[in-house]
Amino acid sequence: MNSTGLLEVTAVRRVTPRTVRVTFTGQGLDALEAWPDQQLKLLFPPPGRPVRLPAAEDDVMRWYQAYLEIPEDERPVMRSYTVRARRPEQAEIDVDFVLHGDEAGPATSWAAAAAPGDVLGRYGPDALYRRPLPSGDVVLLAGDETAIPAVWSLLSEVDNAVVFLEVPDEAEEQPMPGDVRWLHRDGAPHGTKLLEAVREAKVDGSAAAWLAGEAGTVRALRRHLVGERGIDKGAIEFTGYWRRKLTQDDAPTPEDLAEAAEKLGGG
Missing domain, CATH: 2.40.30.10 (Translation factors)
Structure with a gap:
């Protein structure tokens, strides 16, 4: 095609x-x-x-x-x-x-x-950008409002998911095919509620994770899951959909480049 x-x-x-x-x-x-x-x-x-x-x-x-x-x-x-x-x-x-x-x-x-x-x-x-879905005893799906379409599609493939979605307020919730814990910012800084919820979630080293949303929040979530929960890096799929105060037209940051190299390397 x-x-x-x-x-x-x-x-x-x-x-x-x-x-x-x-x-x-x-x-x-x-x-x-x-x-x-x-x-x-x-x-x-x-x-x-x-x-x-x-x-x-x-x-x-x-x-x-x-x-x-x-x-x-x-x-x-x-x-x-x-x-x-x-x-x-x-x-x-x-x-x-x-x-x-x-x-x-x-x-x-x-x-x-x-x-x-x-x-x-x-x-x-383009199938070139198709990423394998991580697998584990539990699959943690976490993101902000920009991740909702992807999570909606992932829930059709995963039956052991624990889902956290952070949105501005209750009005931004959408019907989803699985059991989703909605987190309302209600004026709190972007990502704060999501980080708190994941830190309190009952997941361990046998889990896998899919993370998406604002790039800084995704990095913080990944550091927590790898450094504090002991989840293997290879069991975490992650994407920074957007960057605070930056657009896709702006040059990649050193963190962006490091993450891209890690993905290409498979680790």
């Missing part, structure tokens, strides 16, 4: 006060292979311009080089998102966008005004 193409909005609905679910259709979505925590790149056009796609390439690095070769004033902004649901018989996917209020970037601003007929570009989902 060609991993590059256009997506057209067919429906938009607000599923919580801060979450917008956008339904897309597009060529190739009818043949989309399914797996949990399925990522794709969305390409948001500059204001007032149509989406300009890079030349179609099967290799992701060549595709990314073609993306960088688009003139800067025409180059779309690229952001990573999780497929929330897929309906291949209708060539449709759903993607959830968390609205960040005064800190809105290009993706949030687009989602807040999205309407049927709007068009984005996409790269993926």
Whole structure:
């Protein structure tokens, strides 16, 4: 399946006060292979311009080089998102966008005004980025509101999960297929409630974990599970979906680079 193409909005609905679910259709979505925590790149056009796609390439690095070769004033902004649901018989996917209020970037601003007929570009989902689901006597799933779509998909594959999701308040809870402990920030610093809950959870070295959300919080969770709980690094899958005060356009931090090298090394 060609991993590059256009997506057209067919429906938009607000599923919580801060979450917008956008339904897309597009060529190739009818043949989309399914797996949990399925990522794709969305390409948001500059204001007032149509989406300009890079030349179609099967290799992701060549595709990314073609993306960088688009003139800067025409180059779309690229952001990573999780497929929330897929309906291949209708060539449709759903993607959830968390609205960040005064800190809105290009993706949030687009989602807040999205309407049927709007068009984005996409790269993926690419099986190259498929990560194995960790296994253990218990699987700890922990994240913030940006991790909800991935956790929703993971719960269809895991029947021994302990789940913690931190959201701004009660209104941001969503129906989930498993037993989820919802943690409400209610004005507390981001990640505080999640770290407290995981530290108090009854998990030990025989557990595995999947962690996602703000990068600093994910790092703190992972340090706790490895250093204080004795969980093997190889039993923890982790992703920093976003970075406080930084975007995907900003240079990676030393911590980002170290984690990327560790993932590539398999440890």
